[in-house]
Amino acid sequence: MCLSRKQTAQRALLGKYYVTYCNLADVMIQRSSFSSAEKANQSLDSRHRLLCKQREDAKDLKDNLDRRENLVSTFLSRQLSAEQLRDYRRFVQTQASLLIRQKDLEEKQRLGEEQLEALSHSLRL
Helix, strand or coil, X not given: CCCCHHHHHHHHHHHHHHHHHHHHHHHHHHHHHHHHHHHHHHHHHHHHHHHHHHHHHHXXXXXXXXXXXXXXXXXXXXXXXXXXXXXXXXXXXXXXXXXXXXXXXXHHHHHHHHHHHHHHHHHHC
């Protein structure tokens, strides 16, 4: 099949347009990916800074709690007998462990309720 010069030029031009279009599409995809990656990195950096600040705040709170615990312990050791002080410390430890257990159970309950809701929702479909 013999093509005229005009047809050959048109095909060459279409080929150039196609290559240009593909290159443009690649650039747009790369920019989109870069933009998405940049946004993800910014989000991760922001989250990291927030978690570092929360960690520092938690450390400060723990230090203050330890200091106050020592003050209370010193005061109580002067006011209570050894047996009463032992009972008080056991009470505080038990209370702390019960609070932790309560939080854990509440979290498990919340997760169970979410799973039940998701299951109910999926069965309705």
